[in-house]
Amino acid sequence: MLAGALAIGAAGCAGFDSASGDFTPAHRGVLTVVTQPLPTAGFWNGTNARPTGGLEYGIAQALARRFGLRLVIRTEPFASIVAGHLDGADLALSLITPTSTREQVLDFSSPYINAPPALLVRAGVSVPDLQTAQGLRWAVESDTTLQSTLADVIQPDQPALQFPSRAGVLRALDSGRANATLFDLPAAIAIAHSDPKLTVAAHLADTEPIAAALPSGSKNVEAVSSAMRALLADGTIDRLATRWLGVSITDSENDIPLLRTTES
Numbered sequence: 001m002l003a004g005a006l007a008i009g010a011a012g013c014a015g016f017d018s019a020s021g022d023f024t025p026a027h028r029g030v031l032t033v034v035t036q037p038l039p040t041a042g043f044w045n046g047t048n049a050r051p052t053g054g055l056e057y058g059i060a061q062a063l064a065r066r067f068g069l070r071l072v073i074r075t076e077p078f079a080s081i082v083a084g085h086l087d088g089a090d091l092a093l094s095l096i097t098p099t100s101t102r103e104q105v106l107d108f109s110s111p112y113i114n115a116p117p118a119l120l121v122r123a124g125v126s127v128p129d130l131q132t133a134q135g136l137r138w139a140v141e142s143d144t145t146l147q148s149t150l151a152d153v154i155q156p157d158q159p160a161l162q163f164p165s166r167a168g169v170l171r172a173l174d175s176g177r178a179n180a181t182l183f184d185l186p187a188a189i190a191i192a193h194s195d196p197k198l199t200v201a202a203h204l205a206d207t208e209p210i211a212a213a214l215p216s217g218s219k220n221v222e223a224v225s226s227a228m229r230a231l232l233a234d235g236t237i238d239r240l241a242t243r244w245l246g247v248s249i250t251d252s253e254n255d256i257p258l259l260r261t262t263e264s
Contacts, residue, residue, distance in 0.1 A: 023067045023223035026090050031069040033060045034089035036078040040166065042190020042245045043095060048075045055186070056093040058240040059112060059231065063091075066227050079143040079164060082106070084216060091224060092213040095184055097145045107218050110225040111209035112237055113249055117149050118188040118203040119259060121180045122173055127201040130154070130261050137161075139169045139178035145208060146182040153204060153261050154182075173198060184210065185256065190245045202259035 025031055038044045038051060046052035051073055064071035074089055081092050084105030091109070098108040119127055127133050138160035140147050150160055161178055163169045172178040174197065183191065188200045212224055231237050241249045 023220050023227075025067070025069055026088055027072075029070055030072050031060070031064045031067055032072045032074060032089040032091075033063075034074045034076050034081060034086055034092045035094040036081065037075045037165070037167075040095070040187070041194045043187065045244070053244060055190075055237075055240045055244045056095070058244065059228075059237065060093055062231055062236055062240075063224070063227055066230070067223075077164065078141070078166075081213065082143060086213070086215050090214070090218075090220065094213075095187055095210055096213045097184075097208045098211055098213075099145060102213070105216055107214045107216055107221050109212040109214065109221060110228045111211045112228045112232065113184070113186060113210040114207045115185040115210065115249070116203045116205065116207045117146055117182045118185040118256060119180055119201045120173070120183050120188040120191060120198055121201045122176070123197050123199050125179050125199075125201060127180070127259060130259065133180070133202075133259060136180040137178045139163060139172040139181045141166050141169050141181075146184075149204070150182050170195075184208065186241065186245050186247075186249060189247055189256075193246045200256055203256045204259055204261065 035044055035056065038046055038048050040054065042054055043056040044051055044054045045057070051057050060071055060073065076085065076087065078094060081094055082096060082102050086092055119133065121127060125136070133154050134157050136156065138150060138156045140150050140160045140162055142162045142164055147162070150156065161172055163172065169181050170191070173181060185203050192198045192200050212228065214221055214224065238248045241247065
């Protein structure tokens, strides 16, 4: 079972009629969204029992309103989510990048963010070039696309410390065991905004899509994709980003230098 369930909002109708598809929830009158254990700074603030804000939390609320459903939040380790274990949830919002491996066990909506990986480092660490980046002590969250990006693009001089959760990575930075990690740029900005001991040193060239994950074979992919496109088009997602990340999604790369690599 998933832990930390929380129901939010008023009950609504059982489904959502869209020109791009009907949304039919797994549980009548309820939109069930799963994410990794809270907090995820800027994306899911608060606790498992009581989320208090964040970009993805705001998207979940907006989807529930659009579908006319009551929102229930559940939590599950990230590795379990990307392995397809949504355990009855309608969808997952947890900074998930679609990959060919994940597409074997999950379906994905249209992206709601396209962003490059970014180097989050301890304050005072400068990363002017790839050689400097390779010499840093790295930590990375396992079972993420960032793990392979670090190995394939940065190619550190020494193996990165691996942790099963974002919290473990951040503890390694805080303690000095590591002095750099990779996160998606919006997440890196949000973490640095909340912790003055950390800063975003640079971003990589290639962007990655971030999308909602749905159970494999879900009939709700088109409805969720249509809703995501609408939330992008009407500015909802950009407003949420500005509120919770301190910068709009469209502007997030402007003030962060590009780290040139052999693949840039």
